[in-house]
Amino acid sequence: MKKLNDSTSDRGFLRGLQNYGDREFSIYMRRAFAKSMGYTGNELARPVVGIAYTHSRFNPCHRHFPELLEAVKRGVAAAGGLALEFPTTSLHESTLAPNSMKFRNLMAMDSEEMIRAQPMDAVVLMGGCDKTVPAQLMGAASAGKPAIQLIGGPQMTSRYQDERVGACTDCRKFWTQFRAGKLGQVEIDAVEGRLVTTAGTCAVMGTASTMAAIAEALGMTLPGTAAIPAVHADRLRAAEATGARAVALARSDLTPDKIITPGAIDNAARVLLALGGSTNGVIHLAAIAGRLGLKFSLSRLNELSDTTPVLAAVKPVGDEFYMEDFFAAGGVGAVLRELMPLLDLDAMTIAGETLGQRLAAEAGCYVDRRVIGTAAKPVEPRGGIVALFGSLAPDGALLKRSAATPALFEKTARSVVFSSLEDMAARIDDPELDVVADDILVLQNAGPRSPAAMPEAGFLPIPKKLLALGVKDMVRISDARMSGTAYGTIVLHVAPEAAVGGPLGLVRTGDRISLSVREHRLDLLVDREELERRRQAVSLPASTRLRGYDKLFRDAVLQAPDGCDFDFLRG
Ligand code: FES
Helix, strand or coil, X not given: CCCCCHXXXXXXXXXXXXXXXXXXXXXXXXXXXXXXXXXXXXXXXXXXXXXXXXXXXXXXXXXXXXXXXHHHHHHHHXXXXXXXXXXXXXXXXXXXXXCCHHHHHHHHHHHHHHHHHCCCCEEEEEECCCCHHHHHHHHHHHHCCCEXXXXXXXXXXXXXXXXXXXXXXXXXXXXXXXXXXXXXXXXXXXXXCCCCCCCCECCXXXXXXXXXXXXXXXXXXXXCCCCCCCCCHXXXXXXXXXXXXXXHHHCCCCCHHHHCCHHXXXXXHHHHHHCCCCCHHHHHHHHHHHHCCCCCCHHHHHHHXXXXXXXXXXXXXXXXXXXXXXXXXXXXXXXXXXXXXXXXCCCECCCCCEHHHHHHHCCCCCCCCCCECCXXXXXXXXXXXXXXXXXXXXXXXXXXXXXXXXXXXXXEEEEEEECXXXXXXXXXXXXXXXXXXXXXXXXXXXXXXXXXXXXXXXXXXXCHHHHCCCCCCCEEEECCXXXXXXXXXXXEEEECCHHHCCHHHHCCCCCEEEEECCCCEEEECCCXXXXXXHHHHCCCCXXXXXXXXXXXXXXXXXXXHHCCCEHHHCC
């Protein structure tokens, strides 16, 4: 039997020994416990691939991960490595309170420290649901070991009566119909059982699918794997290939800082824009970049947005196609090939080839042009997301113009203000609420440092009495986030947020607000003296009575343009 070689303890199972003050004792102890798991010396002498495993019964989007894990381990073993999975925090959108974003940094810290502390040469990051992929990429970027992302993949669609449905753009559509009285209780109960019928992440270009595409565009996944549906056999083959590639990475020094470069970040941002992807992707990309000391600014976003066409018509962009259609149409590779003249083709990928080499090898691959347009005939001529600046958002705000109503893009109107989520819940459907279709709805105190911790509440409901009149969209402004599956003329991530004294907290019902998407402006039309008077009267929430992670989060979380990472985690 081959003996575990203790002379190579910078690699493999003997790397990173505990310090008892006696190195030989440390080796002896580690071997003793490894033997308790039944491993032979032969196995333990192989390159070790850790698998960050995020299966959890609280995470329905990852319910297929056990089968996926087996495929990864098969790939690792066939390539001569030792696969060791380990649990990390797992985050699902609908099973975490107050919201999953609050725990993205916790998962990133957990992932980083476990990758660094445990004796692995490379790591496979198994993620899917919205915050899991950015958390893993942030953690892996900081941990500094070779890493490869394996995406869980999107759900397949289902049927409600004669309609094709999938989470969760359709969730919102049906709920709006229910609120407007067009669907009854029996119907909405039936819809509830039809929206999510397979394993995997939301079936549209929401945050999960956007982050999967970003991971591929960054070069952190195997080519062509971001959009494979969760239950498709190709997903298992991708898992096996990812495991095999991780063994090669374990023998290399291809660490994330060599992949996630400024050029790769621009490439990922272009793909985000070309997909009309989730606004959350902007926050996550800034956070990933920040881990490596890089900056992805909102002004850079605008430069890229003005020169990047929207190419994919996947819900919530358009009203027809889902992620399974996007995969069949050619997936992220088809979008990248169409964007080629705009990309940094020298960017290295974890596959060991540059992006340019990858795309050259894919020349001539099939593309379904109903789903993925060409640069000459795009879905929209400019990017799906635009940053706005002005007296209401000195550090910026976002609008997803590809999912908004163009007729509302240039607008000056009266504001109707809700001071918190609780205030909004209490009054939004009050028949006495003084609101008309032409007003701008404003929600305060839903940013990262608010008690709500930046929920996906930016999709403010249209007041019931306006819904009954057939109003489908209004300008809505907040410091909250919005689900990538949501749509509407919604201004988000206003920074600085109300809870740290940003001007958003000084808006009062009746103030006039001016929005100009053309000029990239968002202004509060109230004179300075009046704002100063209001500022003196505002008291900001303190974190002194908090404890534990709540306190850490409130004290250390950065504003949206800096990715909402913790200040002490940036590179
Ligand atoms: Fe997991 Fe939508 S809830 S991706």
